[in-house]
Amino acid sequence: MPNDIYEIPVQRIDGTETTLADYKDKTLLIVNVASKCGLTPQYEGLEKVYEDYRDKGFEVLGFPANNFLGQEPGTNEEIQDFCSTNFNVQFPLFSKISVSGDDRHPLYDLLVAERPKADISNGDDFEQKLGGYGHQRGDENRGILWNFEKFLIGRDGKIAARIAPDVPAEDERVTGAIDNAIG
DSSP: OOSSGGGSOEEBTTSOEEOGGGGTTSEEEEEEEOSSSTTTTHHHHHHHHHHHHGGGTEEEEEEEBOOSTTOOOSOHHHHHHHHHHHHOOOSOBBOOBOOSSTTOOHHHHHHHHHOOSOSBOSOSHHHHHHTTSSSOTTOSSOOOOSTTOEEEEOTTSSEEEEEOTTSOTTSHHHHHHHHHHHO
């Protein structure tokens, strides 16, 4: 497994093979997204933060995943259409991947290994609401709790913050962390 986030192979939502090298020297917000989740309205906030910061070398990168109660069942084409039609998403979307379990994508292996739990959260309330559907409490390899978990990556390629799923991108703690990461 590559240990540099920019070397990990990924696919754009149109199936084009690439890496995150195109985003080197930018601040990134990497998010596992889903179309049929109670948190799906966060697409609106992600797009707003993207619009507000993209001229400052910031990108939101959406990675659809169907790991939590089948909340992202669509094909890549259906996901792209949903995001465009319902939320006017302009930020880059990538092909659907697994963010949890034995088939977890190498990108998420790296992210979780480097930052095992959220820095910015609303406490344990969200995790308790999940009632065991998310990762298991006390698990050494915390994994991804749910859809819309966010990793803020600094220009140096290191994780600046890990943000719990129920904390929206436009939360002042998140935008403050983005401001700090942008510099």
